[in-house]
Amino acid sequence: MRDAQVKTKGRPFLGIFFECCQVYQRIYREPDATRYQGHCPRCYRSIRLRVDPTEGSNCRFWRAL
Template structure:
């Protein structure tokens, strides 16, 4: 299955995301916007630590962040 097909099958293909470096386990992962479009929410794929980043109307253009 092609990457684009797999992303669409998983429902993540067109959802906005940001890249996060989870410093707890030194792992990069994407986190996606929630259904209410009020925050980006995700979990560290190794230890399960949750991160939630609220969306600010005057936000940033940055797409990559570090979670400490």
Template structure:
């Protein structure tokens, strides 16, 4: 049986991050003011923030953090 997504739920923009500190992969999400993707390692809580820039930015959806 498959679960259907609620069509009324807002979609949160995210990017994938490989945290080298604990060798784990996780998603981080756009912050409230939409200026960066921010999150933390799910094992050791190491913080990461990836700024969102209008010009000269990246279209990548996967990053590596330390």
């Protein structure tokens, strides 16, 4: 098996640290690929992040203030 050619499968996600409850949660990209959407697992505060097709970020982990 060539590690360089192994592709990951599954739904794209971002790791979010919710400051409100001091917890980590993954949020997943919507099927239409226009946004990531999720919520805090404790207080259910929602979060939405728009996907910009022209500019992006290599960062996969974020903080929700």
